[in-house]
Amino acid sequence: MSGLAQAAGALGAEVRSPAVVALEAAGRSHRRRVLLLRVLVGVGFLALWYGASGRWIDTLLISSPDLVAARLWRWTLDGTLWNNLSITLLATVLGFGIGCTSGFVLGLLFGRFTTLAEVFDPYITAIYSIPKIALAPLFIIWFGIGIESKVAVSAAIVFFVIFLNTYSGVREVNPLYVHTTRIMGGGEGAVLRHVIVPSAAAWVITGLKVSVPYALVGTVIGEFMSANRGIGYLISQATGLFNTTSVYAGILVLALVGAVINTGLKYLEAWVLRWRGAA
Amino acid sequence: MSISIQAVRKAYVARGAERLALDRVDLEIAAGEFVAFVGPSGCGKSTLMNMIAGILPVTEGVIVHEGRPVRGINQHVGYMTQADAVLPWRTVRQNVELPLRFHGVPRRDRAARAEAMLDQVGLAGFGGSFPAELSGGMRKRVALAQLLAYGPETLLMDEPFGALDAQLKLLMQEQLLRIWTARRQTVVFVTHDLAEAITLAQRVVVFSGRPGRIKQIEDVALPTDRDPFRARFLPEFERAYTRLWEALAPEIRRGEAA
Numbered sequence: 001m002s003g004l005a006q007a008a009g010a011l012g013a014e015v016r017s018p019a020v021v022a023l024e025a026a027g028r029s030h031r032r033r034v035l036l037l038r039v040l041v042g043v044g045f046l047a048l049w050y051g052a053s054g055r056w057i058d059t060l061l062i063s064s065p066d067l068v069a070a071r072l073w074r075w076t077l078d079g080t081l082w083n084n085l086s087i088t089l090l091a092t093v094l095g096f097g098i099g100c101t102s103g104f105v106l107g108l109l110f111g112r113f114t115t116l117a118e119v120f121d122p123y124i125t126a127i128y129s130i131p132k133i134a135l136a137p138l139f140i141i142w143f144g145i146g147i148e149s150k151v152a153v154s155a156a157i158v159f160f161v162i163f164l165n166t167y168s169g170v171r172e173v174n175p176l177y178v179h180t181t182r183i184m185g186g187g188e189g190a191v192l193r194h195v196i197v198p199s200a201a202a203w204v205i206t207g208l209k210v211s212v213p214y215a216l217v218g219t220v221i222g223e224f225m226s227a228n229r230g231i232g233y234l235i236s237q238a239t240g241l242f243n244t245t246s247v248y249a250g251i252l253v254l255a256l257v258g259a260v261i262n263t264g265l266k267y268l269e270a271w272v273l274r275w276r277g278a279a
Numbered sequence: 280m281s282i283s284i285q286a287v288r289k290a291y292v293a294r295g296a297e298r299l300a301l302d303r304v305d306l307e308i309a310a311g312e313f314v315a316f317v318g319p320s321g322c323g324k325s326t327l328m329n330m331i332a333g334i335l336p337v338t339e340g341v342i343v344h345e346g347r348p349v350r351g352i353n354q355h356v357g358y359m360t361q362a363d364a365v366l367p368w369r370t371v372r373q374n375v376e377l378p379l380r381f382h383g384v385p386r387r388d389r390a391a392r393a394e395a396m397l398d399q400v401g402l403a404g405f406g407g408s409f410p411a412e413l414s415g416g417m418r419k420r421v422a423l424a425q426l427l428a429y430g431p432e433t434l435l436m437d438e439p440f441g442a443l444d445a446q447l448k449l450l451m452q453e454q455l456l457r458i459w460t461a462r463r464q465t466v467v468f469v470t471h472d473l474a475e476a477i478t479l480a481q482r483v484v485v486f487s488g489r490p491g492r493i494k495q496i497e498d499v500a501l502p503t504d505r506d507p508f509r510a511r512f513l514p515e516f517e518r519a520y521t522r523l524w525e526a527l528a529p530e531i532r533r534g535e536a537a
């Protein structure tokens with residue numbers, strides 16, 4: 001039997017030993033249990049919310065899950081959801097993209113040219129300490145109430161997170177890797193591509209994960225302040241009318257969007273950092 | 280002459296104080312020669328290797344490699360450093376292929392050469408693994424495969440087989456000797472293992488304790504096409520071992536006492 005298994009292994013066939021099979025089965029059953037408990041927690045919360053609404057707490061304050069679901073359904077059917085969500089997503093994605101790219105490039109540059117970093121250090125620290133949200137009104141003056149001002153707010157927030165993370169990542173690169181790569185015949189471009197960027201990737205990805213919610217927050221805050229479309233606009237309108245059902249529906253949409261993006265980033269991270277090994 | 284080390288001194292400046300690591304080292308290494316460095320730990324062997332590779336500047340003196348004074352990174356050597364320098368985010372195969380890529384080897388040849396080299400160091404089938412999935416000794420062999428695959432004319436090897444068990448070490452020594460016999464690169468080989476130095480090298484350079492100076496140079500009388508398994512039973516081996524040990528032992532004891 002084991003001889004057969006070995007022979008099959010030698011032929012390159014994937015042979016899963018009983019130990020591997022048992023381990024995988026244990027993992028599966030554990031994951032199933034966790035999933036079940038998760039669902040239970042969610043259902044329990046909804047039940048509590050449903051029970052409390054109108055009985056212990058005024059429905060006007062906390063709405064109710066069935067109302068929120070119905071509102072979301074209506075928004076989906078009449079196009080309200082997509083009409084507003086699309087603009088929020090677009091602003092977030094653009095802000096995120098612009099902030100990431102500029103932050104990454106500048107982070108690399110400052111990381112490689114330390115004198116530059118030293119010169120600018122106090123200014124960067126100063127600008128970094130400003131809550132970027134405070135810039136939102138300014139951006140609305142500059143760019144108007146259209147999508148541009150929301151993109152600017154998101155980009156400003158994301159820029160700093162990515163810039164500082166990339167910079168730290170580049171400073172952390174093991175100089176031995178740089179030296180040996182150059183000795184092997186690699187030029188500056190090769191060092192950047194094969195050593196600096198992959199080495200800084202862990203930091204950059206952490207920055208990405210942190211800044212996704214920020215990008216969304218930036219856009220929504222921009223929309224709160226002044227807009228005529230977007231989920232943030234929807235929420236602020238509803239708040240003005242004491243329409244808590246719509247407020248909760250809007251918040252739920254934002255939570256879902258954030259969760260989806262973060263899950264995507266988690267997979268991206270697992271793939272980019274796969275070299276760290278499961279061990 | 281491949282490497283000419285002329286009156287080289289190296290002082291490290293640490294916390295405002297200068298500390299001498301190497302003092303007045305003079306050494307000529309001929310093209311195609313296999314030289315081993317031995318000496319108590321901390322005597323500056325790695326420092327000297329780093330200076331030949333151009334990673335560190337000399338404090339005084341000059342190192343000339345293939346007729347050019349070494350200033351800045353020396354791309355005419357291959358360097359297997361003492362610390363692990365295999366890139367952790369590249370698979371074993373991608374690591375071995377990297378210098379081939381820098382030297383303009385076409386993609387298809389790269390893969391074939393990497394596979395062949397990995398096979399020679401006993402890592403066939405590990406091409407797709409990441410370094411984190413290998414043992415320290417296996418990572419050393421990846422570095423060896425990488426070094427030998429792209430074929431620089433001068434090899435600097437800093438304790439390359441230190442992490443290997445005795446049997447594997449012998450096999451690797453045999454591989455290295457075979458490749459060197461065929462290609463006749465200039466090899467500078469640092470080791471803390473006297474037997475290894477004698478087994479491999481044509482000349483063994485003994486360094487004194489810190490600050491490192493050359494204390495003795497021993498010509499090994501073994502034939503160049505020696506067999507590393509049998510070399511250690513020859514009388515020439517024994518004679519070299521005794522003389523080298525006599526030079527090295529007081530340096531090690533001095534280090535212990537200090």
Ligand SMILES: Nc1ncnc2c1ncn2[C@@H]1O[C@H](COP(=O)(O)OP(=O)(O)O)[C@@H](O)[C@H]1O
Pocket residue numbers: 291292293300318319320321322323324325326327489
């Ligand atoms: N970056 C450094 N800064 C200060 N001192 C160093 C540095 N690197 C090595 N040294 C010192 O130089 C001496 C020689 O080190 P090294 O070349 O690594 O010795 P070896 O390789 O022979 O063991 C040691 O005493 C060590 O403490």
Ligand SMILES: [Mg+2]
Pocket residue numbers: 324325326361437
């Ligand atoms: Mg050393």
